[in-house]
Amino acid sequence: xxxxxxxxxxxxxxxxxxxxxxxxxxxxxxxxxxxxxPARRRSLQFVTAPRGRILDAKGRVLARDERSFDxxxxxxxxxxxxxxxxxxxxxxxxxxxxxIYARIETLMNRRPERERWLIYKRERxxxxxxxxxxxxxxxxxxxxxxxxxPGCVVREVPRRTYPYATTGALIVGTLGRVRPEEARRAxxxxxxxxxxxxxxxxxxxxxxxxxxLVGRTGVERAAQDRLRGRPGLIIGERDPATxxxxxxxxxxxxxxxxxxxxxxxxxxxEVEAIVASMQTRTTAVVIHPQxxxxxxxxxxxxxxxxxxxxxxxxxxxxxxxxxxxxxxxxNRATHGAFPFGSxxxxxxSVAALEEGKATPGRLIECRGQFLAGSNHxxxxxxxxxxxxxxxxxxxxxxxxxxxxxxxxxxxELGVETLSRWxxxxxxxxxxxxxxGDVAGQLPRSGRRTTDSDARFLAIGQAELTVTPVQVSRLxxxxxxxxxxxxxxxxxxxxxxxxxxxxxxxxxxxxxxLHAVTHGEHGTAHTSGLATYDVSGKTSSAxxxxxxxxxxxRESHAWFAGYTKDVAVVVLVEFGGGGxxxxxxxxxxxxxxxx
Amino acid sequence: xxxxxxxxxxxxLAGSALALVGFGLYALWVHDQGGTCTCTFYDAARKQFVWxxxxxxLMLVVMLxxxxxxxxxxxxxxxAAVVAxxxxxxxxxxxxxARGWFALGPVNVQPAxxxxxxxxxxxxxxLSGMTARDLSRAGGLAAPAAIAVLPMGLILVxxxxxxxxxxxxxxxxxxxxxxxxxxxLAVALAVMLAAAPFAYRFGLKEYQRNRLTSFLxxxxxxxxxxxxxxxxxxxxxxxxxxGSESSGYYVPDRHTDFIASLIAEETGFVGASFLLLFFAxxxxxxxxxxxxxxxxxxxxVVVGLVAFxxxxxxxxxxxATGVAPITGLTLPFVSYGGSxxxxxxxxxxxxxxxxxxxxxxxxxxxxxxxxxxxRDLPTxxxxx
Numbered sequence: 001x002x003x004x005x006x007x008x009x010x011x012x013x014x015x016x017x018x019x020x021x022x023x024x025x026x027x028x029x030x031x032x033x034x035x036x037x038p039a040r041r042r043s044l045q046f047v048t049a050p051r052g053r054i055l056d057a058k059g060r061v062l063a064r065d066e067r068s069f070d071x072x073x074x075x076x077x078x079x080x081x082x083x084x085x086x087x088x089x090x091x092x093x094x095x096x097x098x099x100i101y102a103r104i105e106t107l108m109n110r111r112p113e114r115e116r117w118l119i120y121k122r123e124r125x126x127x128x129x130x131x132x133x134x135x136x137x138x139x140x141x142x143x144x145x146x147x148x149x150p151g152c153v154v155r156e157v158p159r160r161t162y163p164y165a166t167t168g169a170l171i172v173g174t175l176g177r178v179r180p181e182e183a184r185r186a187x188x189x190x191x192x193x194x195x196x197x198x199x200x201x202x203x204x205x206x207x208x209x210x211x212x213l214v215g216r217t218g219v220e221r222a223a224q225d226r227l228r229g230r231p232g233l234i235i236g237e238r239d240p241a242t243x244x245x246x247x248x249x250x251x252x253x254x255x256x257x258x259x260x261x262x263x264x265x266x267x268x269x270e271v272e273a274i275v276a277s278m279q280t281r282t283t284a285v286v287i288h289p290q291x292x293x294x295x296x297x298x299x300x301x302x303x304x305x306x307x308x309x310x311x312x313x314x315x316x317x318x319x320x321x322x323x324x325x326x327x328x329x330x331n332r333a334t335h336g337a338f339p340f341g342s343x344x345x346x347x348x349s350v351a352a353l354e355e356g357k358a359t360p361g362r363l364i365e366c367r368g369q370f371l372a373g374s375n376h377x378x379x380x381x382x383x384x385x386x387x388x389x390x391x392x393x394x395x396x397x398x399x400x401x402x403x404x405x406x407x408x409x410x411x412e413l414g415v416e417t418l419s420r421w422x423x424x425x426x427x428x429x430x431x432x433x434x435x436g437d438v439a440g441q442l443p444r445s446g447r448r449t450t451d452s453d454a455r456f457l458a459i460g461q462a463e464l465t466v467t468p469v470q471v472s473r474l475x476x477x478x479x480x481x482x483x484x485x486x487x488x489x490x491x492x493x494x495x496x497x498x499x500x501x502x503x504x505x506x507x508x509x510x511x512x513l514h515a516v517t518h519g520e521h522g523t524a525h526t527s528g529l530a531t532y533d534v535s536g537k538t539s540s541a542x543x544x545x546x547x548x549x550x551x552x553r554e555s556h557a558w559f560a561g562y563t564k565d566v567a568v569v570v571l572v573e574f575g576g577g578g579x580x581x582x583x584x585x586x587x588x589x590x591x592x593x594x
Numbered sequence: 595x596x597x598x599x600x601x602x603x604x605x606x607l608a609g610s611a612l613a614l615v616g617f618g619l620y621a622l623w624v625h626d627q628g629g630t631c632t633c634t635f636y637d638a639a640r641k642q643f644v645w646x647x648x649x650x651x652l653m654l655v656v657m658l659x660x661x662x663x664x665x666x667x668x669x670x671x672x673x674a675a676v677v678a679x680x681x682x683x684x685x686x687x688x689x690x691x692a693r694g695w696f697a698l699g700p701v702n703v704q705p706a707x708x709x710x711x712x713x714x715x716x717x718x719x720x721l722s723g724m725t726a727r728d729l730s731r732a733g734g735l736a737a738p739a740a741i742a743v744l745p746m747g748l749i750l751v752x753x754x755x756x757x758x759x760x761x762x763x764x765x766x767x768x769x770x771x772x773x774x775x776x777x778x779l780a781v782a783l784a785v786m787l788a789a790a791p792f793a794y795r796f797g798l799k800e801y802q803r804n805r806l807t808s809f810l811x812x813x814x815x816x817x818x819x820x821x822x823x824x825x826x827x828x829x830x831x832x833x834x835x836x837g838s839e840s841s842g843y844y845v846p847d848r849h850t851d852f853i854a855s856l857i858a859e860e861t862g863f864v865g866a867s868f869l870l871l872f873f874a875x876x877x878x879x880x881x882x883x884x885x886x887x888x889x890x891x892x893x894x895v896v897v898g899l900v901a902f903x904x905x906x907x908x909x910x911x912x913x914a915t916g917v918a919p920i921t922g923l924t925l926p927f928v929s930y931g932g933s934x935x936x937x938x939x940x941x942x943x944x945x946x947x948x949x950x951x952x953x954x955x956x957x958x959x960x961x962x963x964x965x966x967x968x969r970d971l972p973t974x975x976x977x978x
Binding site for chain 1: 767770771773827830831832833834835858862863866867870873874877878881882884885893897900901904907908911912915916917
């Protein structure tokens with residue numbers, strides 16, 4: 001019994017081995033062609049697809065592809081008369097040729113010895129890109145006198161240009177060279193039908209995609225997938241008898257889509273001019289409070305995205321990247337996290353009213369200082385030797401930016417509740433803007449927090465940093481009646497989320513913010529904003545001492561305000577008081593909108 | 595020291611195993627030279643050579659001791675293997691989403707490879723200790739099933755589906771040879787087949803499902819998922835009859851899991867057939883040893899080890915040629931990797947051990963249950 005079963009087991013083991021043998025015979029002997037790929041002996045070349053345009057809100061073109069000419073060399077031909085290219089004065093021609101030779105060598109070394117010569121011959125008969133941006137004259141010279149320029153091939157390719165140059169550059173963004181893995185991914189995404197993957201890989205190994213550009217910052221990056229399109233392919237077949245190459249097939253490139261922005265470039269230009277006229281670093285964000293559409297987003301310095309398109313302007317790029325320079329590439333509106341200050345009192349007010357810690361009519365008296373146990377903290381009036389604010393409603397406290405009022409409600413609310421409301425307003429969290437942004441910092445529960453933390457958070461001082469875009473989100477909630485918007489620059493990208501805030505709460509807060517610009521005690525009533533139907537809040541965020549000189553620095557001056565159809569945020573770094581430094585900038589911006 | 599059993603080494607068995615190792619070394623060596631891939635290793639063949647030496651030395655150690663001494667130790671080894679697999683889930687090194695390796699100084703150890711042997715020993719001990727009546731009842735099969743399922747479950751959660759699944763046919767083969775009733779085995783098989791769709795839906799991870807789907811319905815899944823297998827098939831096809839220089843097809847994991855495609859490409863149909871032939875000789879010899887020995891423990895050990903090795907060969911060569919789904923199973927004796935090689939050589943050592951200790955005698959069961967005359971016979975034989 002046992003032994004019979006063992007023998008049977010042997011048969012069970014040997015049968016599948018026989019099956020595998022049959023399978024090997026099938027794929028190696030009987031039907032090998034079914035597995036070899038159909039396009040093996042073909043050669044391929046890419047055709048760059050034109051990128052989509054970037055348009056502003058009124059259809060003006062901010063980025064487009066222009067006709068440009070690339071020079072490719074077939075080495076075997078070119079070497080017959082290398083002096084022919086001398087009149088073109090191409091930079092680093094030798095270095096580029098050097099690179100191509102190195103590349104061919106790499107390709108050769110991957111193969112066994114006896115194939116190398118074939119590879120060498122094949123690659124020297126294949127055009128390699130040596131120069132981008134021939135002038136039209138040079139291109140037509142080569143094209144019309146092919147005999148004078150042996151081995152030269154001119155290809156027309158799109159070249160990215162930005163007609164408005166520095167204006168709106170932070171939004172439009174920049175291009176950069178593709179990385180090898182991105183190129184590979186792009187090829188895989190393109191999913192060419194019936195094209196041999198190994199041929200594509202060889203094409204990439206030759207460096208055919210090295211000069212491709214992809215979005216690196218701004219909308220160019222955010223909308224990369226829409227703008228990019230799909231490269232085309234020229235498929236060539238080599239006649240084995242004559243060795244001649246004929247181009248037999250073409251997969252046409254599919255151009256990228258146009259992308260329409262929410263920004264009006266002319267308004268953006270004016271805002272940039274206003275911001276650039278300031279003495280210290282200044283940032284402004286203007287959005288539509290109902291939808292979150294960004295209408296302008298400006299830093300005081302900008303850069304020219306044209307400099308990033310090869311042939312790149314190396315000197316300019318170096319200046320942009322200089323760590324001691326103005327660093328125009330850093331978008332301070334999205335990637336600058338700054339101490340915040342009193343504008344946060346809007347969040348504290350809403351939290352207090354919604355959590356039942358205050359009613360619109362509840363009075364809290366400001367005596368100039370706030371006693372809590374053994375330590376006491378002061379209202380800002382003490383430093384300026386003004387009388388204390390006395391009893392205040394929430395609207396009055398917002399108007400005068402009274403610290404004592406908010407020390408009291410902050411202490412009652414606690415850090416956890418406050419930070420929960422802050423997050424609801426988009427403070428301390430990424431805003432979702434396509435340009436990318438940082439989250440800033442928000443003290444959260446989960447670590448030990450004290451009443452003192454809560455008091456300081458309530459006036460926006462604790463460990464709290466925000467980006468101007470976050471502030472635009474915050475002020476929009478008040479402006480649009482309790483909806484948190486997602487700031488966005490590409491039309492149609494927005495998404496809104498209603499917050500659970502009652503009408504009475506908003507009415508009380510709005511009353512306070514209206515009084516900030518119009519009331520006689522308002523912190524911004526001298527700024528010239530009273531002539532516009534604007535409500536808002538100022539902030540003077542303490543910045544501490546200069547780490548180098550040890551002197552007290554000026555505060556960061558903030559203003560966040562709204563009218564019926566815009567929300568404006570201005571940040572003047574080290575500008576001093578929000579009402580004095582930032583609010584007038586907002587007034588100038590609103591002037592342009594009249 | 596002259597090994598007492600040196601004359602009894604089963605030469606075809608050992609020879610075919612060495613030939614397989616040679617195949618692996620050759621493939622790795624050519625692979626290193628050719629460089630169709632840009633892997634980071636350049637001396638895989640040399641490393642593998644060293645590992646083969648280490649593994650062979652360990653094998654000789656295993657052969658020195660009579661294999662029956664492993665019987666009392668079987669449960670201990672089994673317990674150690676289970677503990678190691680358990681610890682692996684906590685301390686193991688994460689590679690490609692699975693905890694399958696221990697990092698012990700310069701070497702990475704894959705306990706699953708060694709656990710297979712421990713499980714075979716434990717199963718063999720349990721089954722050889724069972725009476726024929728127990729074996730013929732369904733309830734008697736529960737304990738051996740439990741022995742196999744525990745380590746299988748631990749490997750399954752690493753997760754390493756391929757290695758875990760190996761335990762099922764091994765358990766089946768050992769029960770079959772031990773003498774379980776066909777009816778019970780058939781019912782168990784039917785239950786597993788019925789449960790398979792549920793396991794597919796609820797038990798598998800997304801990538802595991804994808805591998806299966808891309809194997810069963812290649813046109814239904816995105817191309818990059820079936821890419822590895824397609825490339826492997828193409829590489830095999832380009833080998834033709836006599837083999838070819840590297841064709842430039844890029845097959846990921848070529849030197850470990852897909853080494854069969856490397857051999858099929860470099861040595862062609864002829865070489866690949868020899869590869870399978872050596873496996874056939876190996877298995878035939880091993881099973882022949884199992885048939886010859888009269889000790890049920892030894893027989894079960896050999897059958898269990900052969901079942902493990904054979905399943906790995908089927909699945910591994912099958913996936914390289916496109917008739918089995920992709921799993922992380924190595925090709926015994928051939929694939930690059932120390933743990934795999936050591937485990938294979940330990941298995942070989944055990945099988946050779948059983949073969950060389952063969953003596954005309956009586957099985958333990960005969961002795962346990964037998965007449966005192968039979969029981970005394972070995973003593974008399976030894977005395978004479």
